[in-house]
Amino acid sequence: MMRKFHIIVNGVSYEVEVEEIKDNVATPKIQTPPIAVKSAPARPSAKSMAVQAAKVESPMPGIVLKVFVKEGQEVKEGEVLLILEAMKLENEIYAPVDGIVTGVHVTEGASVANNELLISLE
Structure with missing residues (x-):
């Protein structure tokens, strides 16, 4: 005997049929419903966009161990801009694009929060 159920997986609704097992024997009957897949829009790369300014933000809370760049x-x-220590690991923070440093907003030994502005590039 087949029973129908309505389930939701990751926000997508499905109607499924489940066969009740009798005498510990089930006959497999697989029907896969079509799945609508939404593709994410393509993001242009940083090189394909005209970059006017870039902000380098802290990816996590931590302490600035070493700053390798200066304004101008x-x-x-x-290129490595600075080293951020977080959870006893040293993390290199890289320049996302070619540019000129227009601002260094942290000093060595400073504590920073997640998403805090570290360096500005132009």
């Missing part, structure tokens, strides 16, 4: 310095994408 030119940096390349991927």
Whole structure:
């Protein structure tokens, strides 16, 4: 005997049929409902956009151990800007784009919060 149930998984509603097992034997009957997949819109890369300014924010709370850049310095994408200690790990914070440092908003030894502005680039 088949019984129908309505279930919700990750916000998507499904109607499923479940067969009751008799005598410890079930006949498998698999029907997969079509699943509507929504694709995320493509994000342009930083290189494809005209970058006017970039903010480098703290990805987590921590303590600034070392700052490697100063205002007016030119940096390349991927260059280490500073080291942030969080949970006893040293995390390198990289430049997201090529640019010139327009502001260093932290000092060595400073405690920073999550999403706090560390360095501004232009």
